[in-house]
Amino acid sequence: MLRYTLMRFGIFAGCLVVVWGAVYSGLFPRGYGNANFFWVLLLSLVLSAPISWVVLRKERERASVHVAGRVDRIKANLDANRNQEDGVEDPAAAQGRAS
Template sequence: MVRYSLLRFAIFAIVLILLWFTGLRGWPLLLLSAVASAIISLIALQVPREKFARQIEDKVEAKRVKAEAHRTAEDDD
């Protein structure tokens, strides 16, 4: 998650600097940088995002299995 966040911030910073060099300043610079970096992140960071989502799914499934095992053990008592 930290790696993904750092990559998103890096993309935002790069877009911000590129737009700043084109002469854009103020709120339009920030707004356009945010929108452009979000679009780029959706495409460029798809693999890290899916990997993180899989890790979360695995943890949730492990907890679900553990909870079911506890419920089954309680029912046997």
């Protein structure tokens, strides 16, 4: 999962450098007033999302298998704990029936 996140961040950083260069060279329009940094950031996010979607498909699938495995283990542990609790009799309830 960390690998996917770092790869995604790397793609974003690459897009940020490319967009920054394109804005300052005049290929892309500059932002309005002091909003130029946010304009570059927004364009980088918009460009990096579809690139990440295509390029990181296998890594995303690998990460989802990892997450699904963890969820299955947690569910199995919860079920095991629930079954252990069902097998234990409550002492207060047992005393109430004995009376």
